[in-house]
Amino acid sequence: MEKLKGLKCRECGRRYPSSPAHICEFCFGPLEVDYNYDALKGVITRASIAAGPPSIWRYKDLLPIEGDVAVGHHVGFTPLIRSQNLAEELGVRELWIKNDSVCHPTWSFKDRVVSVAVTKAKEFGFDTVACASTGNLANSVAAHAAEARLRSYIFIPADLERGKIVGTLVYHPTLVAVQGTYDEVNRLCSEVSDKYRWAFVNINIRPFYSEGSKTYGYEILEQLGWRAPGHIVVPCAGGSLITKIWKAIREFSMLGLVERPATKMHAAQATGCGPIVTMIKKDTDVLAPERPNTIAKSLAIGNPADGYYAYRSVKESGGYGEHVTDEEIVQGMLLLARTEGIFTETAGGVTVAVTKKLIETGVIPRDESVVICITGIGLKTPDVLQERLETHVTIRPSLSAFDRALAELKSQAGQ
Amino acid sequence: MARMRVRLTFPPERIQEPVIYHLVKDFDIVTNIRRADVKADHGWVVLELEGKEDNLHRGIAWLKEKGVKVDPIGRDVIVP
Numbered sequence: 001m002e003k004l005k006g007l008k009c010r011e012c013g014r015r016y017p018s019s020p021a022h023i024c025e026f027c028f029g030p031l032e033v034d035y036n037y038d039a040l041k042g043v044i045t046r047a048s049i050a051a052g053p054p055s056i057w058r059y060k061d062l063l064p065i066e067g068d069v070a071v072g073h074h075v076g077f078t079p080l081i082r083s084q085n086l087a088e089e090l091g092v093r094e095l096w097i098k099n100d101s102v103c104h105p106t107w108s109f110k111d112r113v114v115s116v117a118v119t120k121a122k123e124f125g126f127d128t129v130a131c132a133s134t135g136n137l138a139n140s141v142a143a144h145a146a147e148a149r150l151r152s153y154i155f156i157p158a159d160l161e162r163g164k165i166v167g168t169l170v171y172h173p174t175l176v177a178v179q180g181t182y183d184e185v186n187r188l189c190s191e192v193s194d195k196y197r198w199a200f201v202n203i204n205i206r207p208f209y210s211e212g213s214k215t216y217g218y219e220i221l222e223q224l225g226w227r228a229p230g231h232i233v234v235p236c237a238g239g240s241l242i243t244k245i246w247k248a249i250r251e252f253s254m255l256g257l258v259e260r261p262a263t264k265m266h267a268a269q270a271t272g273c274g275p276i277v278t279m280i281k282k283d284t285d286v287l288a289p290e291r292p293n294t295i296a297k298s299l300a301i302g303n304p305a306d307g308y309y310a311y312r313s314v315k316e317s318g319g320y321g322e323h324v325t326d327e328e329i330v331q332g333m334l335l336l337a338r339t340e341g342i343f344t345e346t347a348g349g350v351t352v353a354v355t356k357k358l359i360e361t362g363v364i365p366r367d368e369s370v371v372i373c374i375t376g377i378g379l380k381t382p383d384v385l386q387e388r389l390e391t392h393v394t395i396r397p398s399l400s401a402f403d404r405a406l407a408e409l410k411s412q413a414g415q
Numbered sequence: 416m417a418r419m420r421v422r423l424t425f426p427p428e429r430i431q432e433p434v435i436y437h438l439v440k441d442f443d444i445v446t447n448i449r450r451a452d453v454k455a456d457h458g459w460v461v462l463e464l465e466g467k468e469d470n471l472h473r474g475i476a477w478l479k480e481k482g483v484k485v486d487p488i489g490r491d492v493i494v495p
């Protein structure tokens with residue numbers, strides 16, 4: 001029996017064959033990959049997964065790939081770190097950090113979704129992949145297209161700072177800078193994807209692309225020793241990651257790979273762009289679009305496509321959500337770096353700061369297990385911290401100068 | 416004739432106005448609503464618009480002037 005049934009509309013349930021499509025022709029609802037779980041039961045076991053490669057592809061049976069893996073053989077299986085220092089600082093008994101800031105090859109969880117999308121694009125016979133992105137997604141699409149020897153087109157707003165482009169241009173894509181507002185770039189890309197036969201990873205390949213996020217959840221459960229934690233705190237942008245981690249937990253439970261999971265999913269967003277958390281707090285399934293105004297650029301999606309599904313995942317699991325200010329985000333980044341030696345991007349600062357808030361307010365009890373999702377590296381966007389960090393000591397190159405400076409530092413620190 | 420599939424999100428102050436009626440009448444656009452959720456304080460409509468390309472662009476510009484958010488059905492295409 002085939003593992004893939006095809007695609008299915010998340011709204012009206014209509015079924016479609018597996019194809020590069022993302023919208024239901026009937027109700028214009030989003031399409032999702034539909035698996036034949038009966039065929040997978042008993043076939044996927046803890047042992048069969050553990051025998052797989054140390055990458056996302058150990059879960060290939062639960063991914064929408066039918067042929068061979070084309071790219072990203074080393075993506076995923078990032079460290080799940082048992083935190084001592086941050087746990088002490090936050091006053092919680094069992095804290096884990098799922099660290100995708102070291103995801104190969106472009107240091108963010110986007111490598112998971114893109115390696116699935118590009119492999120699927122090859123399977124469908126595309127020779128060109130594309131995306132519209134200002135950061136991590138652009139890096140990852142350009143890198144994986146290079147590995148796959150596919151042409152790539154990356155659309156960006158023309159006013160994007162040069163510094164942000166280098167990490168994409170280096171992989172030799174065609175970069176298209178569009179002179180227009182954010183909304184106009186959105187609409188143009190949608191029209192381009194209708195007209196050209198390209199694999200637009202977050203448009204016509206989106207149902208397949210987004211499935212890659214499940215691997216983040218599978219890894220958490222497997223690395224915890226085939227058990228689901230009490231709480232997972234997830235940064236939310238488009239809302240897909242939290243939805244897919246929740247799906248991963250339900251799938252592992254359905255397949256008997258973990259026992260009775262009781263994980264609460266918590267959404268983390270910035271105050272300057274937090275429409276999903278606002279839904280959760282107001283307890284409404286209606287999303288009010290926002291105009292982003294936050295330093296957490298990698299979460300700045302004002303009208304998230306999966307906002308409703310993210311809200312539903314949180315509600316189903318019994319979780320909650322919190323907003324944090326730009327200052328709290330910076331403090332979260334610094335706290336993670338100071339306690340665990342991990343330099344994350346602003347999104348990670350959001351997650352840490354939100355976790356702190358959820359613990360302080362009692363939403364996350366101090367004696368329950370918590371996993372925080374660190375989804376990207378801080379080295380790509382160090383500018384947010386530039387003015388907040390300073391050199392402690394500047395001296396002449398002599399030992400006596402150093403001795404004096406050290407004595408002064410110690411006296412300042414009261415040692 | 417050009418076609419466009421979009422999601423319109425209405426601010427509370429526009430909920431009671433016949434916005435889509437004007438889109439049809441003033442811009443000669445054929446509208447085909449597929450899904451919608453309109454309540455007292457908010458509303459969104461997912462629909463297909465069909466008309467001359469220039470009319471579609473003028474119609475969308477008019478919607479935006481009215482404060483109606485116009486997104487592709489997949490919503491934010493640009494992601495960080």
